[in-house]
Amino acid sequence: MSAPGPVSSPLWISAFLDLAADEVERGSAFWAQVTGSTLSAVRGERHEFHTLVPPDGDDHLRVQRRDEGPSRVHLDLHVPDQATAAEHAVTLGAEVVRAADEGYVVLRSPGGLEFCFVGHPAETRSRPAVWPTGHRSQVDQLSIDVPARLLEPERGFWRDLTGWPLRRTAYEEFHLLEVPAGQPLQVLLQRLDDDATEVSVHLDLTTDDVGAELERHVALGARVLTRHEHWTVMVDPGGLRYCIAGDPPDDDVPA
Known part of the structure; x- marks a missing residue:
């Protein structure tokens, strides 16, 4: 038996x-x-939250209106005891x-990236979306982007x-956390070699037809920023960066 x-x-990411605030309506729709999700009813004391509800399985993508500052991404770690987990994180x-x-x-x-411990239960990973062209795609990875000078402490953390x-x-420049089977998102830590001053996060999608997927995103208002051999950097209509990678989505989820 492995150690706990x-x-x-x-338990879930x-x-x-x-x-x-001026991008939340357009960004949520995008x-x-x-x-291929459905936007939940708005919730929260200030009506600031939506959930992107997948056709099957439990959700793993949510939207929050940010009243100050530009758009960004943060991650939530779902744990049984948020206060105890936070105490450990401080150590x-x-x-x-x-x-x-x-x-x-x-x-x-340690590198300044905001994240949350939450207690919402979830356990069933959703399947990739299948589009009219027959190709599939899925948001399946969080990339934690770390300036080189912060890399070692951030990876260890x-x-x-x-x-x-x-x-x-x-x-x-890439290291992967070996995420347990069944988690909805992989976690990549990427070394940044530019002049970035803080740790940030972006989302990665995977697809079995990059051309069709790029065409779909551009039609929805995104634009191509840079192309690499195995991935393409995109910008959504509000300026949020993300990537599309040419790997078949993982369809190995519970029936």
């Missing part, structure tokens, strides 16, 4: 699209169309930003926080 993971090891170098009355805890990583091993990939 740390109290902060997530979800991503929040924190959209600037991401619902991109993912690893995190900082608590806010402990909400609702039970969730907002923190910053996420490894120790989740209890998941960290492994190299074929690209020296």
